[in-house]
Amino acid sequence: MDMNNRNQTRIYEFLLMGFSEHLEQQLLLFGLFMGMYLVTVVGKLLIILVIGSDQHLHTPMYLFLANLSFSDIGFISTIIPKMLVNISSAIKHISYGGCLTQLYFFGLFADLDNFLLAVMALDRYVVISHPLHYAMTMTSQRCILFVVGSWVITSFHALVHTLLLTRLSFCGPNIILHFFCDLVPLLKLACSSTYVNDLVLILVAGALLIGPFVCILMSYLYIALAILRIDSPRGKQRAFPNCTSHLSVVSLFYSTAIGVYLCPPSSHSDGKNKVFSVMYTVVIPMLNPFIYSLRNRDMKGVLEKLLRIKTPKTGLQD
Template sequence: MNRRNQTSTYEFLLVGLSEYLELQPLLFGLFLGMFLVTVVGNLLIILAIGFDLRLHTPMYLFLANLSISDIGFISTTVPKMLANISSGNKWISYGACLTQLYFFGLFADLDNFLLAVMAFDRYVAISHPLHYAVTMNSRRCAILVAGSWVVTTFHALVHTLLVTRLSFCGPNIIPHFFCDLAPLLELACSSTYVNDLVLILVAGTLLIGPLVCILTSYFYIVLAILRIGSSKGKQKAFSNCTSHLSVVSLFYGTAIGVYLSSPTPYSGQKNKIFSIMYTTITPMLNPFLYSLRNRDMKEALGKLLRTKTA
C-alpha cells in the first residue's frame, strides 16, 4: 500500500496558491520578499520604540506588541509555504498542521485584541485628554497587554485541543496554503458538533467583541472631534487615528471577505487572495502605515538607523 494512504490520518496536503509549475518561482520570490520586508520593518518599529524614551507611552507600547504579533502572524504561514514551493513537497504532518493552526489562531486573535486596545487608547486620548495619564497608567496598560496575550493563548489552545479529538479518514486535501480551522473541520469524518458549538459561542464572542469595542470607540471619537471648535484642532485629532483606522480597515475588510463572503470560504481562488491580504499584506504594511504618518516614529527610526550605521 502506498505510504500516503497508510499515513493519511497523520498527513495533510496543502494545495497552495497555484498548481501551475511556471508560477512557482514567481510566487517564491514574491512571498520571500514580503516576508523579509515584514520581519525587518516590524523589528525596526520594536527597536525604535525600545531605544527612544519619547516613545515609552501607552500607544507605542501597544504598537510594539502589534509588531511582535505581526512577525509571529506572517512567520506562521509563509515559511512553510516557501518550503513547500522550493521542495515541491506539499505534505504537512499532523503535528505540524496543529502547530500551525495554534499559532495562526493565537496571532490572528492577538491582532484583533490589540487593535481594540489601541482604539480604546485613542478614545481616551481624544475624548478625555485631561484624564489620559491617569486612565492609561502603566498598570492598566500592562493588564490590557497581558490580558490580550493570555486570552488569545487560551482561546487558540482550546480550538487546537478540540481538533485532536477528531478523526480524519482522507483524502486529507486542504484547498489552502496553510492549516486553518474551517478546512480541517470540513475534512473530519467524526462529529464536529462540539467544535462548531465552541466556534460559534466562544470564537464569535472573542472576535466580535473587539470589533464592537473598536466601532464604539470611534463613534465617541467622532463625536469628540465634532465638538472641537477649530478646523486645525479637528485635523490634528483625526490625524492621530488615521494610521490605526487604515490598519483596522485592511485587517477586518479582508478577514470578513474570507469568512463571510460565501458559504464555502475555502473553495475559491478569490478567498485565497483575501487570506493573503490579512495574513501577509496587512502585517507588511503596518510598519509603513504607522511610521510614514507619524513624525515621532519617523524621527525615532532615523535616529536608530543613524546609530546602527555610525
C-alpha cells in the same frame, strides 16, 4: 472505498495544495512572498527597535504598537516559511502534529492582533475624548494588564480550538485546499461530526472577533463626535492623523477575517478564502509598518536619529 475501510484509515499527514502547480507561477509566488515576508519582518523589528531606543516613545500607544509588531512577526512567521518551502519543493506535506502546531500559533497571533487593535482604539478614544484624564486612565499598570490579558485570552482560545480538533477523525482525503493549516479547511476534511467545533467557532470565535470589533466601532464613534466638537481647524487636523492610520488597518483586517470565519459555510469558496487569507495574513502585516510609521512624526524623528539621516526641518512636518 467502503465506509468500514474509510473509518479504519487514519491520516497522519496532510497535503497543502497552495496556489499553483505551474513552475513559472511558483517561481513568481516564491519571490513575491519572500519579498513580502522580509519587508514585514524588517519593518516590524525596526518599529520595536525605534520604540525601545527612545524614552519619549515609552507611552501606552507605542507599547501597544510594539506588541502588535511582535505579534505580526509571529503571525506571518507561522505561515510564510512553511509556504515558501512547499512552493520551492515538490514535497508539500505537513505532519498531523505540525499542522496542529501551525493552527495553534496562527490562532494565537491572529486573536492577539484582534485584541491589540481594540486596545489601541480604546487608547485613541481616551487621548482624544478625555486628554486631561489620559495619564490617570492609561496608567502603566493598566496598560500592562491589557497586554497580559490579551495574551492569556488568546492563548486559551487557540488552545480550545486545537484540542477540539484532536477529537476529530481524519480518514481521507488528506488534501488541504489552502496554503496553511487553517481551521475551516481542516473541518471540511474531518470524517467525524464537527458539530461541537462549528458551534465553538460560531459562538466563541465570533464573540472574540465581533466583541473587539464593536469596541473599535464604538471608540471611533465617540472619537468622531469629539473631533467634531473641536472648534479649531488646526486641532481637527492634528486629531485625524492619529486615527486614520489605525482605522485603515482595522478596516482591512476585519473585512477579510469576517469574510473567512463568520460567513455561512455555503458561501465559502477555496479561491475566495485564499485571497482573503493572503490579505490578513501577509498583506496587512506588511503594510502596518508603513501605515503606522511613515505618517508618525515622532517615529520618523527617532528613526532618522538612529540612521543618522539629516533632513530639512520641513521634512519632519506633516
